[in-house]
Amino acid sequence: MKQTTDFLKMKKNEEKIAMLTAYDFPAAKQAEKAEVDMILVGDSLGMVVLGYDSTIPVTMSDMIHHAKAVKRGAPNTFIVVDMPFMSYHLSIKDTLLNACSLIQETGAHAVKVEGGDEVIEKIEALTRSGIPVVAHLGLTPQSVAVLGGYKVQGKDATAARKLIDDAKKCEEAGAFAVVLECVPQQLAKEVSASLSIPTIGIGAGPHADGQVLVYHDVLTYGVDRVPKFVKRYLNSGEMMEEGLKAYVNEVKGGLFPASEHSFNMKEEELLSLYG
Numbered sequence: 580m581k582q583t584t585d586f587l588k589m590k591k592n593e594e595k596i597a598m599l600t601a602y603d604f605p606a607a608k609q610a611e612k613a614e615v616d617m618i619l620v621g622d623s624l625g626m627v628v629l630g631y632d633s634t635i636p637v638t639m640s641d642m643i644h645h646a647k648a649v650k651r652g653a654p655n656t657f658i659v660v661d662m663p664f665m666s667y668h669l670s671i672k673d674t675l676l677n678a679c680s681l682i683q684e685t686g687a688h689a690v691k692v693e694g695g696d697e698v699i700e701k702i703e704a705l706t707r708s709g710i711p712v713v714a715h716l717g718l719t720p721q722s723v724a725v726l727g728g729y730k731v732q733g734k735d736a737t738a739a740r741k742l743i744d745d746a747k748k749c750e751e752a753g754a755f756a757v758v759l760e761c762v763p764q765q766l767a768k769e770v771s772a773s774l775s776i777p778t779i780g781i782g783a784g785p786h787a788d789g790q791v792l793v794y795h796d797v798l799t800y801g802v803d804r805v806p807k808f809v810k811r812y813l814n815s816g817e818m819m820e821e822g823l824k825a826y827v828n829e830v831k832g833g834l835f836p837a838s839e840h841s842f843n844m845k846e847e848e849l850l851s852l853y854g
């Protein structure tokens with residue numbers, strides 16, 4: 580299993596980091612089999628598996644519940660867990676206790692927090708306490724209400740400069756990686772060049788040191804629309820719907836179960852049953 584220092588080495592060696600989200604046991608097994616470098620138990624689980632329309636309703640117990648299942652499915656992969664909405668804003672003590680629960684109760688290896696400037700002291704406290712931290716800049720979905728929607732961030736020079744400064748502060752505070760979400764590729768390139776820790780992009784172009792995508796987006800599973808930055812590698816949702824429809828039709832048509840799906844009694848037992 581890789582460790583935080585391996586991700587730094589990968590950046591140095593210009594070896595791309597492949598990260599994928601997972602929220603349950605089967606997806607985690609598949610991710611490990613596919614040899615992803617890191618699994619993210621993202622709070623995107625609120626949207627893709629719980630059916631909320633943002634990540635804001637996701638709770639600590641939701642994250643713990645899902646991260647435990649992921650750990651059981653991928654015991655040999657580095658696992659990052661998102662700290663959910665408001666679990667790292669009230670105080671440092673509160674942040675440490677919540678991160679401790681996420682790590683101790685699930686067996687995950689690191690936490691991820693959204694934001695730059697405003698969470699620097701939390702990143703520092705977590706790292707000093709022995710909990711590795713991934714930072715998350717650009718589009719930070721827990722702030723969607725303040726940002727006014729899911730929009731590309733850092734498009735003008737002032738916002739870009741702020742993001743570069745924030746990324747540097749995250750590195751100085753001890754973060755071992757930084758997710759860049761929905762930023763222009765030119766900005767992701769600049770941030771990646773100016774940090775020694777790896778950047779992991781989502782909607783950030785090809786110059787980030789790694790990439791992360793949401794499991795359900797990659798496989799088109801239970802999602803109606805996907806953002807521009809997603810590549811769909813498989814249309815599994817359609818295949819699954821076909822399979823389920825065929826099952827329902829065969830039950831209704833009396834075609835399932837067939838003899839090969841059925842159990843038999845011995846002849847003499849049958850005779851004594853009716854005898």
Ligand code: KIV
Nearest residue numbers: 600621622623758781
């Ligand atoms: O929750 C999530 O899936 C994420 C990724 C989009 C980086 O934070």
Ligand code: NA
Nearest residue numbers: 621622623661
């Ligand atoms: Na997230």
